[in-house]
Amino acid sequence: MRERRRILFSLFAALMVTALTLLLGAEGWFQRADLLLWDQYLQRGDRFAKSDIVLVEVTENDIRAEGHWPLSDRRLAEALRALVAADVRTIGLDLYRDLPVSPGVELLERTLASEPRIIAVKKFGDPQLEGIPGPQALEESGRLGFNDLLPDDVGESIRRTALYMTDAQGPQTSFAMLLAQHALAAEGVFPGPDPENADWLRLGVSRLPPLSSGYGGYRDLDSRGYQIMMDYGAANFETVSLSELLSGDFPPSALRDRVAILGASAKSLRDELPIPLGGRLAGMGIHAHVVDQLMRMARGLSASRQALGDWAEAGLVLGVSLLGALLGLGSAGRSMFGVILLSGAILGGLLALLGFGYVAFQAGLWIPVAPPMAAWLGSAGLLTAWVSSREAAQREQLMRIFARHVSSDVAEEIWQNRDAFLADGRPRPQRLMATVLFVDMRGYTARAETMDPVLLMEWVGQFMERMADEIARHGGVVDDYFGDGIKADFGVPVPRRNEEEVDQDARSAVDAALAMARGLEELNADYRSRGLPECGMRIGIHTGSVVAGSLGAAGRLKYTVVGDVVVTAQRLEATDAVPHDFEREPCRILASEATCARLDDRVDSEPLEPIALKGRQERVGLRRIRTQARSVG
Numbered sequence: 001m002r003e004r005r006r007i008l009f010s011l012f013a014a015l016m017v018t019a020l021t022l023l024l025g026a027e028g029w030f031q032r033a034d035l036l037l038w039d040q041y042l043q044r045g046d047r048f049a050k051s052d053i054v055l056v057e058v059t060e061n062d063i064r065a066e067g068h069w070p071l072s073d074r075r076l077a078e079a080l081r082a083l084v085a086a087d088v089r090t091i092g093l094d095l096y097r098d099l100p101v102s103p104g105v106e107l108l109e110r111t112l113a114s115e116p117r118i119i120a121v122k123k124f125g126d127p128q129l130e131g132i133p134g135p136q137a138l139e140e141s142g143r144l145g146f147n148d149l150l151p152d153d154v155g156e157s158i159r160r161t162a163l164y165m166t167d168a169q170g171p172q173t174s175f176a177m178l179l180a181q182h183a184l185a186a187e188g189v190f191p192g193p194d195p196e197n198a199d200w201l202r203l204g205v206s207r208l209p210p211l212s213s214g215y216g217g218y219r220d221l222d223s224r225g226y227q228i229m230m231d232y233g234a235a236n237f238e239t240v241s242l243s244e245l246l247s248g249d250f251p252p253s254a255l256r257d258r259v260a261i262l263g264a265s266a267k268s269l270r271d272e273l274p275i276p277l278g279g280r281l282a283g284m285g286i287h288a289h290v291v292d293q294l295m296r297m298a299r300g301l302s303a304s305r306q307a308l309g310d311w312a313e314a315g316l317v318l319g320v321s322l323l324g325a326l327l328g329l330g331s332a333g334r335s336m337f338g339v340i341l342l343s344g345a346i347l348g349g350l351l352a353l354l355g356f357g358y359v360a361f362q363a364g365l366w367i368p369v370a371p372p373m374a375a376w377l378g379s380a381g382l383l384t385a386w387v388s389s390r391e392a393a394q395r396e397q398l399m400r401i402f403a404r405h406v407s408s409d410v411a412e413e414i415w416q417n418r419d420a421f422l423a424d425g426r427p428r429p430q431r432l433m434a435t436v437l438f439v440d441m442r443g444y445t446a447r448a449e450t451m452d453p454v455l456l457m458e459w460v461g462q463f464m465e466r467m468a469d470e471i472a473r474h475g476g477v478v479d480d481y482f483g484d485g486i487k488a489d490f491g492v493p494v495p496r497r498n499e500e501e502v503d504q505d506a507r508s509a510v511d512a513a514l515a516m517a518r519g520l521e522e523l524n525a526d527y528r529s530r531g532l533p534e535c536g537m538r539i540g541i542h543t544g545s546v547v548a549g550s551l552g553a554a555g556r557l558k559y560t561v562v563g564d565v566v567v568t569a570q571r572l573e574a575t576d577a578v579p580h581d582f583e584r585e586p587c588r589i590l591a592s593e594a595t596c597a598r599l600d601d602r603v604d605s606e607p608l609e610p611i612a613l614k615g616r617q618e619r620v621g622l623r624r625i626r627t628q629a630r631s632v633g
């Protein structure tokens with residue numbers, strides 16, 4: 001029944017953690033973590049060493065050489081003509097040219113109008129910034145694309161790009177898409193609708209599904225237009241500076257039949273944005289990555305990365321939450337090793353999820369792992385806390401029963417083996433072999449009527465404390481105190497597994513009795529020095545089968561053993577059938593034959609005639625343990 005409740009609670013907890021995780025995910029709590037993991041996965045992906053893209057950069061040295069910015073129309077026209085002369089397949093002009101910059105205005109207009117390989121940029125703009133038109137000569141040519149970038153809220157990094165957008169004039173094509181489209185046309189590759197889904201774009205051999213508002217780790221993404229994720233698959237792009245281009249100081253093969261993007265990379269222009277690979281990149285470099293990706297996808301060298309659907313993601317979160325709950329449910333035991341093992345398992349689960357996400361990412365599937373990781377921690381943590389709280393309550397209850405009567409080692413053994421005797425928060429009744437010891441303070445009754453109450457309590461208390469300490473030191477459990485006596489058990493509450501252990505309990509009980517006899521001598525010496533009366537002591541010991549369990553109300557449980565063995569041990573202690581000179585030897589120890597049969601020869605004992613005990617028909621065989629003998633331990 002208890003195990004069933006534990007399982008039901010773990011299932012309930014896993015479902016609650018799953019629901020909370022999905023709710024937080026829908027509110028975008030994990031978007032930042034998932035996008036940062038996207039960046040890490042992307043950084044560790046493979047890179048293509050070769051690319052058709054070459055960057056013609058206007059550097060700081062080029063601007064200093066010109067003496068001003070922006071470049072004049074003449075200088076820009078010379079650069080474009082040089083690219084044409086180098087037999088470039090497609091030319092991208094990533095410099096705004098909405099206003100003329102003399103000299104060379106007419107030369108630039110003729111160059112732009114006459115050369116169909118040139119594609120220039122314009123800017124859509126946003127509510128805060130006005131758009132920037134492209135060169136007048138290209139307004140009606142279809143060779144003007146927008147170069148607007150889409151920084152994410154997380155780190156303002158450029159992780160996606162828009163291939164198409166719509167403004168007041170209708171659908172518009174991006175600068176990068178126009179460049180890739182023009183370059184691929186020479187290979188007979190043209191964009192068109194996907195045969196299986198007319199709303200999707202197909203370019204060459206690849207389909208390019210557009211991003212949705214909930215793609216992958218995104219939540220409420222502004223997915224207007226036709227957006228795709230960038231893969232930044234190119235390792236590096238070859239570069240040629242403006243001065244090298246104009247001077248002809250570059251190998252002819254560096255530009256022939258390639259896509260050249262002319263733009264500015266000078267740091268002073270502040271045209272750089274953060275990218276997932278780390279660091280910042282100029283706009284022309286980001287557009288180059290888009291063009292390179294589109295051309296690779298058209299040729300079948302790369303493919304769009306798919307994302308896990310909502311239902312699949314919910315199922316993953318539920319599955320991981322259940323596993324976390326099972327881990328927490330099995331986290332019983334608060335030893336240092338158990339804590340380390342549990343911590344290692346939780347950490348291992350997190351690393352496994354990260355590794356799973358990375359492998360899937362490299363295989364072309366984006367699995368947002370931040371929600372499953374949160375569910376793993378939540379379920380494991382919740383169940384661990386629940387199990388720990390229950391264990392703490394159980395431990396408190398057990399220690400309330402045992403801690404006052406046993407050594408710390410025995411108490412810890414009781415706790416570690418609690419499943420062997422614990423049922424519904426209290427020790428379960430069980431039959432086991434044990435040795436029971438009774439000790440009685442001789443002389444208490446006579447002194448109780450004459451001694452000062454304070455001195456009497458001190459006198460008896462010192463006796464009880466010393467004897468209880470010896471019992472605990474020898475592994476016994478103080479079962480009960482009654483006036484001037486003690487009942488102790490050896491072999492409880494953890495059941496013994498074999499006869500050797502039962503024998504050891506018998507030896508431990510006798511050793512404890514001998515130690516108490518020596519302790520009595522020391523006590524009497526102390527009593528004499530303080531003017532207090534001396535006392536004697538009777539001990540009875542018997543070994544056999546007992547029933548151990550707890551008695552009392554839930555808040556006041558008492559662990560004890562009952563049975564004929566207990567009665568016999570008590571009667572051995574109290575019997576007057578064995579005469580003894582307490583003046584000469586203040587301690588009398590009587591042990592049954594059942595106990596003595598388990599002792600070794602080092603215990604000095606005196607065989608006695610069997611005696612009849614009160615309430616028993618059969619006589620009991622017994623021995624007197626000589627207190628001058630040396631104990632086994």
